[in-house]
Amino acid sequence: MQELEVDVAVIGAGTAGLGAYRAARTHGKRAVIIESGPYGTTCARVGCMPSKLLIAAAEAAHMLEHAAGFGVHAGATRIDGAAVMARVRSERDRFVGFVLEGVDAIPAEDKLRGHARFTSPHTLQIDEHTLVRFQTAVIATGSRPFVPTELHNVGPNVIVNDDVFEWTDLPKSVAVIGTGVIGLELGQALSRLGVRVTMYARGGSVAQLTDPVVRETAMRVLSEEMDIRFQHLPLRATQHGDEIELTMRTTAGDEVTERYQYVLCASGRLPNVDMLGLECTGLELSPRGIPLFDPRTMQCGASHIFIAGDANAERPVLPEASDHGRIAGDNAGRYPDVRPGLRRAPLTIAFTEPNVVALGRSYRELSGEGKPAFAVGQVSFHNQGRSRVMLQNRGLLRVYGEYRTGKFLGAEMIAPRGENLGHLLAWAYQCRLTVKEMLDMPFYHPVIEEGVRTALRDLQANIDKGVPPEPPGPDRTPGI
């Protein structure tokens, strides 16, 4: 077995790992980056980019169907599934190519291939070929889709998101298990592209929403165009030829059996921390097996090991993986002089239509025990001027504010152009603006941002009313 001595060992060459490697190198340290799978990030290969490509095609198909509302009539529309998937794959390959160029630019001696596992707090074994002794390490091993045990070992037509982007044509039918961000994005896109889609949700969750009022609106709005069945759990599945016979059980105990060409598991992702030999590191682990870490520094306890990206399950989205990686790599390079890095206002977006967006502090977090009461303002997009002009007048935005200071605290929404409104509001949150200061900002006309203004005016009016006499319980909607 080869032996190697390095300053910094980075495990995983995804977004977080590449960022960590580069940041560690700026300190002039000898660093290696270890990858067991194909190069190319989750984002570029099977995540953000290919899903957005599929969604762009789906939005075009959707517009064809709905243009008649403007007096513009598509003829006999035809969705060329092979062409749709060819564009998705070729543009995906282009994005992956940029990542690979970055990997190519890393000196060969800094790249190790194979599965890494800790054999002591300062050693990693790579497959059976190399032992790496390190001063500091960054765990950036990413995540993988969770597949419910009932769907294990059924056959090739039980799939995960990764498989979708290898299709060379669109399938006839898909059951999507899970209504998180990935399930909803893919389910709606496939449905708009003419695939028969059934979405199954264990409970009543909708993407990342925690505000029950927004969630209820989202359930209704998304159900208007899609077959979504809440309170359904997978019971069993069998492969029959090129189909899956899927039996779901409702929480009421009823069983439903249907056949689909594919069953797509999108019921969450698991951080890849279970095959790392973490027991040899002495790190304290969470009940999920993830090392406890400081989100300002990415440091695991007071140790010389850092954890970044999906692997730490803090906010498993690309921009955070990128920030995590930079902070972890910087601290691994400067250890023991560990410093807090830049963390930004939380912002998550599901690119469904309308977009599902949460930013700042969530409704659930604000409603938690021991927290002060907060005021809420809201706007429905049903009669919002510009949204109606564009025939995109579906959705609801709820904004949160602090009674005492008048500060803007956060928002959750399902809204047209929600991705853009989300940036506007997340920046305002990071600037620590008050709701009054936000109302003093420019709002053009006619724009969807005017809907934000309506919600903020409502919020300010509720802030001005002051804390309601009884503090709101978890089942009450405070402030409105």
Next chain:
Amino acid sequence: MQELEVDVAVIGAGTAGLGAYRAARTHGKRAVIIESGPYGTTCARVGCMPSKLLIAAAEAAHMLEHAAGFGVHAGATRIDGAAVMARVRSERDRFVGFVLEGVDAIPAEDKLRGHARFTSPHTLQIDEHTLVRFQTAVIATGSRPFVPTELHNVGPNVIVNDDVFEWTDLPKSVAVIGTGVIGLELGQALSRLGVRVTMYARGGSVAQLTDPVVRETAMRVLSEEMDIRFQHLPLRATQHGDEIELTMRTTAGDEVTERYQYVLCASGRLPNVDMLGLECTGLELSPRGIPLFDPRTMQCGASHIFIAGDANAERPVLPEASDHGRIAGDNAGRYPDVRPGLRRAPLTIAFTEPNVVALGRSYRELSGEGKPAFAVGQVSFHNQGRSRVMLQNRGLLRVYGEYRTGKFLGAEMIAPRGENLGHLLAWAYQCRLTVKEMLDMPFYHPVIEEGVRTALRDLQANIDKGVPPEPPGPDRTPGI
């Protein structure tokens, strides 16, 4: 002749006038609002709203044509001009209806109908029926389209934007005179809806752009889908049956004659201040005949007369008319205790596709004599990730920053989702953020806002380089 004594006389019942009337009334003053034309604002009747309705139909038509790029084929598309215009008019009527409800809510004794002209600094004559003596007045008379003298008295098929929204079907062909915001919005929309459109520009201006680099990109991008002829002046026009024979002369002296069903004059708007008897007020006038006023208070000189909205030609767009009106009415009501009102960061948007947007301080303003040099950063949207995913990868954003302070100064762009990026940047400008602070804000992935980040990084790099050795002249692009 009837005589009336009031505290505040508001001339004009558009956006600015209605706002001024309401603001004056909050001081408990007796106010009247005088209108000579039909009720309903420029915005709702012939401006923002109906143009955006036409544009929404045009974007649907455009998507049908371009969906094939995603593998989605529209078949033989049919644009039902009557249906397009029916939706534009009926939704327009709905928006006008909201304005009329507001007018109806004003007590009858506060509303005067007829043309108002000053007969002294404290009297207005309304047609020949009423003399109004007032303590203070607000001029909120709006603006009207400018029609070049060569196109006067030609016939019914020389039209202005107001006429477009009375159409019951789409015409076969239109010559648009002018490439300002209105000309470009209507010209592109009609062109996308299958109307043969030629756009003629006197010089090389594109909407509100002052940055020569952005303007050049805009000329190229918009010309890719439209027949735009710069450096053309109207020479003469003749009505032949239901067509206009239009002769234009190039600045090189060549003459071009073509026939169109309509010639649409969109070469600017004139403030309605020329028939007001301003000579009887003693107010000092600008060379254009507009009373000199303070943009913080809307007060004309040190007088008891205020001017708001398009009439003062400061920023003739709806959100400003609304702010102007509120400030002017408030000060008319509290006179002589005149106070500065809330002015927001400048933001103007042309809802072409891509959007043309300017915000903060313009390139022209920053390049003016005696101003310090400024740094520029830019991004092309040609290879911007998400823009390309959506096949909307056309355009350019240029951002400006101050060398000494690192503060963000403004931006001009032709960009996908420019209306949304414009709000984000205008808010940042109003918050007086530095470019570094903006780069610390959240940017999700993959979003068009990441293009903004690229431009800001470029700007920060140029700020860090410091002022170039020779101060940039008007024909040099500083900082890049």
